[in-house]
Amino acid sequence: MVRIQSVLGPIDSSDLGFTLSHEHVVVSSAGIPHIYPEFIRREESITEGIKQLREAKNEGLSSIIDVSTIDLGRDIRLIEQVSRESGINIICATGTWRDIPRAFWNATPDSIAKLYKREIEVGIEDTGIKAGIIKVANDVGGVTREGEVILRAAARTQKATGIPISTHTWAPDRVGEQQVRIFEDEGVDLNRVYIGHSNDTTDTFYLEGLMDKGVWLGLDRYPGGRSPGTPDWKGRTETAMKLISDGYGKRIMLGHDWSVTLSIDSKEGQDTRKKSNPDGYLFITRKVLPRLREMGASQEQLDDLMINNPRRFFEGD
Structure with a gap:
């Protein structure tokens, strides 16, 4: 058991319980919420x-x-209030998404890592609320020059603090492999790395290859299917079941990439998104887990996905 930083203070890893591995409350852009x-x-x-x-x-x-993160309009006081009044533990992030601040483009990994480290050890802004995970993102086209700087900053922050890394990837381009190579070059313990958005592909050879390297896999875009060429939720769930059947069920976590507000999308896009998933944070509970049971997953295997694996991820088990 270890202590994990939530926005309401440290909690025991045993108290995580049923956990969604990649979500948001509000998604916006840097500075907008304030x-x-x-x-x-x-x-x-x-x-x-x-x-x-x-x-x-x-x-x-x-x-x-x-x-x-900062470039997704992270509003730490908003997240804190939602956590306090909903009764849900929320672990928040330091790091960056795809919109890497221009000021970081020519910075060194060490100078950026110093900023991330402060948000983990001292707190975010002047709130005293500490980040419990490090976020990094690389998308279509793979790792750019500035994207590599950010990956190396995240790696050095992880090694200095012990806090795990969660990545955003574009799975159809196998971007997770590029991320892993850089983390390996930096000497990161890959057991402390979560490769996210991995269910945007059904390529189990790619996915199992990542887990064979030692990383955790985030099947964390549900219902999915909004990007051309990516699978719908049933295809994603079939992929999850294949990975479980192949013996990888203890290295996988599930999430939606859901948010209450997605202001980087148009109003029409937000309306379409909500119509496609009226269950919100409950889609996995109401649709995916029952589907996995129908396909033969045991309760023990489902508990690994939703309870045991998130705990073990934070514990470094």
Whole structure:
């Protein structure tokens, strides 16, 4: 058992319970929640976030990992309030998403790692709320020059603090392999690395190859299917079952990549997203887990996905 930093303070890893491995409360852009709160309907987002997470708690959810970063408009006080009033543990992130701040483009990995380390050991902004995970993102086209700087900064932060890394990838381009190579070059313990958005592909050869390297796998885009050429939720679930059947069930975690507000999308896009997933944070509970049971997954295997694996990930087991 280890202590994990949540936005309400440290919790025991044994208290994580049923955990969604990659979520958000609000997604926006750097500075927007503080400078233009009306753009994200901040108070409405808080109310809706509390409502949705309370509903999920009533159906068994205990914790979420909110991987919103500075360039995703991370609003730490908003996340704190939603956690406190919903009763859901929320682990928040340091690091960056795809919109790497221009000021970081010519910085060194060590100079950026120093900033991340402060958010882990001292706190975010002036709140004293400490990050419990390091986020990094590389997307279509793979690792760019500045993207490599950020990966190396995340790696050095991980080695200095022991806090795990969660990545955003574009699985159809096998971007996770590029990330792993850089982490290996930096000497990171790959057992402390989670390769996310991996269910945007059904290529189990690629996915199993990643886990053979020692990383954890995030099947964390549900229902999915919004990007052309990516599988729908049933295809994603078939892939999950194949990985379980092949003996990888103790290296996988599930999530939605859901958020109450997604202001980087158009209003029409947000409406379409909500219509495609009226269950929100409960889609996995209501649709995916029953489907896996129908396909032959045992309760022990489902508990690994949702309870045991997130705990073991943070414990470094």
